[in-house]
Every structure is written in C-alpha cells, then in structure tokens.
Amino acid sequence: MVDSASFTLIRGSARTAYADFEKHAFELKRRIDRGSVFRLDSGSTEDIIAAIIGLDGHCKRIELVPEGVTPPASNGGSPAFRGPTEWVIYTSGTTGAPKAVVHTLQSLSRAVRPSDGSRVWGLVYDPHRLAGLAVLLQAMASGSTLVEARTGSIAERVVSMKSAGVTALSATPTLWRQFLQSGAVRGWPLERITLGGEVSDQRVLDALASAFPSAHVTHIYAASETGVAFSVGDGKEGFPVTYLSSPPRGVRLEIRDDILWVFSPESSLAGPDGFVRTDDVVEVKGDRVVFAGRKTGMVNVGGVKVYPEQVEGVLRTHPSVSEAVVFPKSNPFSGNILLARVTLVSPLEGAATEIRRWAQSRLPPPMVPAQVVVVDELSSSATGKAVRA
Amino acid sequence: MTSAESTVRATLIELLDEEDVSVPELHPDTVLLDTGLDSLGLAVLVTRLENSLGYDPFSIMTEAAYPRTLAEFVAIYDKYAPAP
Numbered sequence: 001m002v003d004s005a006s007f008t009l010i011r012g013s014a015r016t017a018y019a020d021f022e023k024h025a026f027e028l029k030r031r032i033d034r035g036s037v038f039r040l041d042s043g044s045t046e047d048i049i050a051a052i053i054g055l056d057g058h059c060k061r062i063e064l065v066p067e068g069v070t071p072p073a074s075n076g077g078s079p080a081f082r083g084p085t086e087w088v089i090y091t092s093g094t095t096g097a098p099k100a101v102v103h104t105l106q107s108l109s110r111a112v113r114p115s116d117g118s119r120v121w122g123l124v125y126d127p128h129r130l131a132g133l134a135v136l137l138q139a140m141a142s143g144s145t146l147v148e149a150r151t152g153s154i155a156e157r158v159v160s161m162k163s164a165g166v167t168a169l170s171a172t173p174t175l176w177r178q179f180l181q182s183g184a185v186r187g188w189p190l191e192r193i194t195l196g197g198e199v200s201d202q203r204v205l206d207a208l209a210s211a212f213p214s215a216h217v218t219h220i221y222a223a224s225e226t227g228v229a230f231s232v233g234d235g236k237e238g239f240p241v242t243y244l245s246s247p248p249r250g251v252r253l254e255i256r257d258d259i260l261w262v263f264s265p266e267s268s269l270a271g272p273d274g275f276v277r278t279d280d281v282v283e284v285k286g287d288r289v290v291f292a293g294r295k296t297g298m299v300n301v302g303g304v305k306v307y308p309e310q311v312e313g314v315l316r317t318h319p320s321v322s323e324a325v326v327f328p329k330s331n332p333f334s335g336n337i338l339l340a341r342v343t344l345v346s347p348l349e350g351a352a353t354e355i356r357r358w359a360q361s362r363l364p365p366p367m368v369p370a371q372v373v374v375v376d377e378l379s380s381s382a383t384g385k386a387v388r389a
Numbered sequence: 390m391t392s393a394e395s396t397v398r399a400t401l402i403e404l405l406d407e408e409d410v411s412v413p414e415l416h417p418d419t420v421l422l423d424t425g426l427d428s429l430g431l432a433v434l435v436t437r438l439e440n441s442l443g444y445d446p447f448s449i450m451t452e453a454a455y456p457r458t459l460a461e462f463v464a465i466y467d468k469y470a471p472a473p
Contacts (some may be wrong), residue, residue, distance in 0.1 A: 243470075301429070302429050302432070331435055331436060331448075332434040333429070333430055333431045334429050337432040337433060339436065342398075354405065360408075365427075365429050370432065370433040370436040370437065371437055
C-alpha cells in the first residue's frame with residue numbers, strides 16, 4: 001500500500017493514527033493462531049482496520065458479521081494455511097436473506113485507486129459490508145483521513161463531516177437525496193462524490209451536479225456477489241453500451257436474458273466460466289445500458305412484469321416529491337397491485353391525488369400505484385437503501 | 390349493522406373521477422365492470438377500501454369470489470366486516 005502510514009480515523013473528537021492501528025494489529029496477530037478462523041461480529045471500524053493490517057495472510061478466514069446476522073458455526077482452521085485469506089462478508093439482504101460471500105482482499109480492492117491521492121473521506125456505511133469496506137480500503141490505500149459519520153440525524157451527520165473537512169463521500173442514492181434534502185450541504189466543498197448500492201437515476205445525478213458544481217460525480221456498480229465491478233463518471237444514468245465490448249478496467253460484462261452478468265472469477269458464486277449472475281435486469285436504450293430493477297423485486301400486476309424501481313423513478317420526477325418507495329400488495333383481481341409512499345419537498349394540498357395523476361399520465365396502468373401515501377419520512381436499511389415494505 | 394355501502398360508493402366515485410371516467414348513476418344492480426372499472430381498477434378499489442375500512446374481505450375469504458354487481462360487492466364487505 002502506498003503512503004498508508006498517513007492514514008487516520010476520526011470519530012467525533014477521537015483520532016486514531018496508522019501507528020496505533022499497527023500496534024492493535026500486532027496484538028491481534030500475536031493472539032490469534034496462524035491459519036485459524038477469525039470472526040468479527042460486533043467489530044468496530046478500528047477492529048476491521050486492524051484485521052486488514054494484521055490478519056490478512058495470517059488467518060485462513062476472516063468473517064465480518066453484521067448486526068442481526070447469525071452465521072453458521074464455522075469449521076476449524078488449518079495450521080498448514082498458505083493463503084490467500086478468505087474474507088467472508090454478507091449481502092445486504094435487500095431482496096431476501098443475507099448471504100455470505102467469500103472474497104479476497106484483492107477482489108475487495110479491485111476499485112481501489114491508491115494514486116487518487118490523500119483526501120478526507122466520510123464513512124456513512126457499515127464497514128462490515130462491501131460498500132463500507134470499499135471506502136475503508138480506498139482511504140487506507142491512499143493514506144487518507146477517514147471521518148466516521150454513521151450515527152445521528154442526517155443533518156448532524158452532514159454537519160460533522162463538513163466541519164471535519166470531508167471532501168470525498170460515497171453513499172447510496174437514498175442517502176444522497178436525504179443529505180440534499182437536509183439543507184445542511186450548502187457550502188460543503190466536496191470534490192469526490194460516489195453513489196452506489198442502488199440504481200442512480202438521472203435526477204439524483206443532476207441534483208448532485210448542481211449542488212456540488214466542482215465535485216466529480218461517479219456512480220459505481222457493485223454487488224456483494226461481485227465486488228466493485230465498474231464505475232461511471234460521465235454524469236449520465238446507466239453505463240455506456242461500449243462497456244459490453246471493451247470491458248472497463250478488464251471487468252467483462254454480459255447481458256444474458258436481460259440480466260447483467262459480471263466476470264468475477266474470484267467470487268464464490270462464479271460459474272465455471274467465471275461469470276456471476278447479478279440480480280439486475282438491464283435494458284439497452286440507444287448507446288446506454290440502463291437498469292430496470294432487481295429481478296427478485298419484479299412484480300406481476302395483471303400479467304404485466306413491473307419493476308418498482310421504474311415507478312419510483314417516475315414519482316421522483318414530480319417537483320414536489322423528494323423520495324419515493326413503491327412496493328407490491330397481493331390481491332385476487334390482478335395478482336398484485338403497487339402501493340407508493342412518498343415524502344415531499346414542501347407541503348402540498350392534495351399531494352397524494354396529484355402525484356398519482358402524475359404517474360397516471362406517464363406510465364401504463366399496471367405501473368400506476370393504487371394509492372400514494374404521503375409520509376414524513378421513509379425508512380432506510382442499515383446499508384442506506386430504501387426499504388420496500 | 391352498518392353497511393360498507395356508503396364507503397364503497399364514495400371510494401368508487403373518487404376512483405372513477407381520478408381515472409377520468411364519467412361517473413354513471415350507481416344502483417345496487419349496476420355491473421361493476423360496466424362502470425368503466427377494469428380488473429386493475431377493481432384491484433385499486435379493494436386496496437383503497439382496505440385502507441379506509443381496515444379489512445380486505447378477499448384476503449380473508451377462503452374461496453374465490455368475483456362479485457358482478459355493486460350489491461354483490463357490498464354484500465361481501467358486509468359479510469366479512471369485523472365484529473365491532
């Protein structure tokens with residue numbers, strides 16, 4: 001790693017320097033047998049950093065178990081271990097139960113760019129998960145400062161990152177919308193903006209470009225199953241169709257039966273050809289490949305296949321809507337019907353009816369939510385993704 | 390016993406209005422699918438009624454029922470109304 005020695009973690013008023021992590025890592029390594037299995041189930045960011053420094057190449061397997069997940073009993077280690085270390089991380093379980101996925105530090109670091117230079121990164125993700133680890137590894141590899149802002153209200157988190165001088169931040173589109181809506185982002189001189197974990201629609205990309213005119217906005221495609229696969233930095237939703245013929249940074253992509261497959265031979269879920277089937281349904285529109293939604297999130301309404309994400313995208317184009325989630329409800333007449341929950345930018349008389357009309361005039365009938373309910377706030381999961389329920 | 394009829398009528402009228410369908414005069418023997426409501430519209434109606442009445446008889450009942458007229462539809466709601 002380049003310049004790792006200048007890496008620093010800031011949480012509140014506490015600062016931890018790289019040298020402290022090295023000491024912590026040395027202690028861990030001395031305490032834990034070579035070739036054993038190391039499980040971090042209530043681990044802090046500090047513990048994960050120490051494990052990255054001290055235990056990769058030492059342990060046979062390192063398991064990062066997020067809160068709420070009960071992993072199966074693991075079988076023992078092997079003193080004859082020769083590497084590389086298996087890193088077990090869990091999927092967010094947005095669509096189904098969390099799944100354990102095996103990586104190596106190398107496959108997790110695929111998108112890390114040490115040469116990106118020393119910055120001040122914000123950490124709003126759970127460091128046990130893929131997205132949080134990606135931020136951690138980027139900050140460590142580039143000798144950056146990492147400011148943890150995972151708790152508190154949205155506005156508090158923005159203020160704490162702003163005052164700690166954060167210039168680079170990676171978050172889900174759902175979190176970015178909340179940051180923008182908090183009104184606290186004004187005057188925040190962000191240089192690097194990354195979106196991931198959910199589909200980034202054109203509207204959120206445009207809103208970020210206008211709120212942070214000097215920032216470089218990138219949306220990344222990453223799944224726990226594949227690690228970070230590719231990034232898109234042209235400010236447009238989806239990705240260029242040329243990525244299919246000339247793989248971005250060597251990561252081959254294929255569309256099979258409308259589903260995106262990613263070449264990720266190190267992944268435990270890769271088939272014999274090295275490709276991993278993602279759960280994402282894609283469509284080619286002109287020179288872009290755009291995401292339609294998650295295959296498992298697909299809903300059958302009166303015989304028509306509907307992706308809630310597409311409906312959410314249309315609802316969010318309404319000038320009064322700040323956030324929207326759309327989810328199915330079963331019913332004997334049409335199999336399923338969609339329901340929508342939205343939050344508003346500002347109060348609006350008769351908003352629910354007006355927003356439904358907006359959808360009605362832009363979408364075919366099966367995609368129009370039966371009912372739009374205006375709420376004060378939408379719940380998002382521990383991974384910062386909108387909860388469709 | 391209070392009937393769900395007034396709520397059903399009001400919700401149906403509101404929905405037809407939103408769908409820009411001219412609202413016909415509603416009689417007990419009005420055929421639902423003749424009001425301009427298709428099966429998707431019926432699904433929307435049932436979903437909204439669950440919100441205002443607090444129950445969905447179609448998810449409670451064990452056999453499939455496809456009410457034809459407004460009266461039949463209301464009768465199902467009355468039959469499955471939760472005990473007060």
